[in-house]
Each structure stands twice: as structure tokens, then as C-alpha cells.
Amino acid sequence: MYASLALQRAHGAAFRPAKRLLPSLVGAAALLAITLLPAIARADDQDVIDYRQHIMKTMGAQMTLISQILQKKAPPEDLATFTQILAISATTARGAFMPNVAGGKSKPDVWTNWADFSRRLDALVAGTDDLAKAAKSGDVTATASKVAALGCMGCHDVYMQK
């Protein structure tokens, strides 16, 4: 009798908070949808430019961190993390440049030569993915040479205003 009561209490304690958590999660998701959807629907040209610049800046920050590690100025165990963030960020660049919105530091050639520009972005995705795999395997020499092969500067030389 006492044992079954204790069990009931234990169950009650375990399940009651979960029941309370569910409606609040649903509420949070609904709130997020309400606050995010109109913002996306209203994205203007400046938002489009800001968005692609923030993605590029994220990649720039990862490259700085990666080169600090390769120069032995930062903990080597973090190399896999930052190469992965770089690779994931690179996958978002194509969609960010897709809207034909001139401005920022982009030359109009980004959109007039979209086939070449997007091919370079695809190469960036493949290259950063390759880099992340090399870093995960702990091969620092391979990682360093794959960083050099990424072609960040090659694209900036052609498509970014000085």
C-alpha cells in the first residue's frame, strides 16, 4: 500500500512538470511564428544586404579563428569546431545572394554572371566541407593546405568592390 502510494507520488512528480511544459512550448512556438513571419515577409533590400554581409562576416570570423589555431596561437582542439561552423555557414551563402539586390560591397556582376558566381559558391561549399573533414581527422598539414585552396580572395577580387 505504502509502496504503491510512493510510486504514484514518484510518477506524479515526474509527469506533472512535463504536462505543464508542453503548453508553454506550444505557446513559445506560436509566439516565435507570430514574431518571425511578418519580419520575413517584410524583408526589404537593406535586410537582404545585411543578411548576406552577416553570413560573410561569420565566415570571416571563422577564418580568423582557424588561422590563429594553425599558427599555434590558440587551442588546437577547437579546429574541428570552427571548420564545421565555416562549412555550415557556407551552405547558407547561395540563398543569401540569390535575390538580385545590388548594393553593399557586391559588384553588379554577381547577378549578371550568376552562373560563374554561384559555381564559385558551390565550390566554396565543397571546399569547406572537405576542410571540415580534414580538421576532424586531426591532419593539420592537410587542413592548412585546404584553407589556402578555399578561394575566398579569388572571388572577392572579381565580385567585391575594393
Ligand code: HEC
Ligand atoms: C562566390 C564568391 C565569394 C566567395 C567564394 C567568398 N566571398 Fe566573401 N564576399 C563576396 C561578396 C560578393 C561580398 C560582398 C557582399 C556585400 O557587401 O554585398 C563578400 C564579402 C565578404 C566579407 C565582408 C563582409 C562585410 O560586410 O564587411 C567578408 C569578411 C568575407 N566576404 C569573407 C569571406 C571568406 C572568409 C570567404 C571564404 C571562406 C569568402 N568570403 C568567400 C563573395 C564571396
